Amino acid sequence: MASLTPILRPTSCWKTLLRRSRQQKMCIRCLTTFEPPTVPLPPPPRLPSSYPSPFKLSRGIREPINKIKTYPPPPSARNKYPCPLDEWTAMHLKDLDPTGSRTRLFARNNPDVPNAGDILLVTFKNGDPFAGYCISIKRRGVDTAILLRNRMMVTGVEMWVKIYSPNVTAIEVVKRAEKRARRARLYYMRKPKHDRGSVEGEVKEYLKRRRLIRSGALGVKDPTMSAKRPEQAKSGVKAS
Amino acid sequence: MIQLKTLLNCIDNSGATIVECVRNMGMKRHGGVGDRIIVVVQKARSMGDSGPGNTTATGGANKVRRGDIRHAIIVRTRKKYQRKDGMVVRFDDNACALIGKNGDPIGTRINGVVGAELREKQQSKILSLASMHV
Numbered sequence: 001m002a003s004l005t006p007i008l009r010p011t012s013c014w015k016t017l018l019r020r021s022r023q024q025k026m027c028i029r030c031l032t033t034f035e036p037p038t039v040p041l042p043p044p045p046r047l048p049s050s051y052p053s054p055f056k057l058s059r060g061i062r063e064p065i066n067k068i069k070t071y072p073p074p075p076s077a078r079n080k081y082p083c084p085l086d087e088w089t090a091m092h093l094k095d096l097d098p099t100g101s102r103t104r105l106f107a108r109n110n111p112d113v114p115n116a117g118d119i120l121l122v123t124f125k126n127g128d129p130f131a132g133y134c135i136s137i138k139r140r141g142v143d144t145a146i147l148l149r150n151r152m153m154v155t156g157v158e159m160w161v162k163i164y165s166p167n168v169t170a171i172e173v174v175k176r177a178e179k180r181a182r183r184a185r186l187y188y189m190r191k192p193k194h195d196r197g198s199v200e201g202e203v204k205e206y207l208k209r210r211r212l213i214r215s216g217a218l219g220v221k222d223p224t225m226s227a228k229r230p231e232q233a234k235s236g237v238k239a240s
Numbered sequence: 241m242i243q244l245k246t247l248l249n250c251i252d253n254s255g256a257t258i259v260e261c262v263r264n265m266g267m268k269r270h271g272g273v274g275d276r277i278i279v280v281v282q283k284a285r286s287m288g289d290s291g292p293g294n295t296t297a298t299g300g301a302n303k304v305r306r307g308d309i310r311h312a313i314i315v316r317t318r319k320k321y322q323r324k325d326g327m328v329v330r331f332d333d334n335a336c337a338l339i340g341k342n343g344d345p346i347g348t349r350i351n352g353v354v355g356a357e358l359r360e361k362q363q364s365k366i367l368s369l370a371s372m373h374v
Binding site for chain 1 (some may be wrong): 269316320325326327328329330331332333335351352353356365374
């Protein structure tokens with residue numbers, strides 16, 4: 001009797017029961033990980049020969065690619081100018097130093113090249129001449145410059161002078177250092193302990209001597225006048 | 241590079257020897273040669289030198305006294321500065337010359353070297369007073 005009870009229930013109950021079982025089935029379906037092996041798709045039917053295959057390059061497609069005109073790369077500037085910086089420097093030096101005297105004066109192979117520690121006198125086109133100890137020389141092509149240090153009325157004054165500047169008319173060596181400096185840059189001369197003071201006396205003596213030589217009173221030949229090529233011998237020496 | 245609290249040597253004969261910058265004129269961060277600044281006199285020469293009959297020797301020895309606030313023109317800087325022609329100039333100290341509110345120098349003499357930039361900055365009066373310029 002008891003087992004027959006659900007059957008004897010009204011049909012509406014059957015509806016709920018079935019609904020429940022359907023939900024359970026859905027849950028089971030979701031949890032399954034098993035997948036039946038997929039059947040591979042049958043190969044596509046053979047296409048007519050007029051339709052070109054996208055994977056196979058036929059002669060009909062390749063030919064137009066070859067017909068596109070290609071151009072050679074433009075001529076490389078590197079081949080035209082192998083050392084552009086050198087040429088640029090030479091171009092400017094041709095204008096700034098036509099005789100090449102400044103270049104020769106500060107060339108490293110010049111036996112009389114001014115060194116750090118020498119006293120140099122620079123004359124300007126406009127402005128007073130400036131003399132001082134050469135503390136450092138910066139060789140950078142057109143930017144080549146010398147650093148001069150002097151004491152003017154107790155105050156130390158330093159000046160970088162570009163040797164190729166059009167404003168510079170002459171660079172003269174007033175006095176060589178007695179002993180070769182063991183440094184290339186004598187920045188220690190800024191310290192009071194090593195400061196050598198003013199070069200006024202040396203410059204005055206040099207100018208006096210130069211005047212005597214040029215007048216011929218000393219009986220010494222003026223090197224700038226007696227040279228084979230006076231224009232080139234004047235390595236920045238100011239013509240009197 | 242003269243800025244607030246920079247101590248400068250005063251190289252004119254106004255009586256001040258050491259002054260301190262308190263302001264740069266013209267909304268500038270740093271002052272260079274030829275710039276106008278406001279200074280406080282920190283150290284002045286002793287007042288005893290300028291008695292009657294001694295005026296020629298001392299000039300304007302007591303025109304300023306310690307604590308005065310004055311205008312000044314920078315004439316030398318330790319910081320190197322470059323000119324238009326490529327030259328770079330540097331002095332060993334910072335120095336200035338005192339001027340009045342109207343721009344005329346207070347001292348009558350400037351003993352020391354000054355920068356040539358003063359001419360460009362329309363400070364030719366100070367430049368002509370100076371015995372030497374670079």
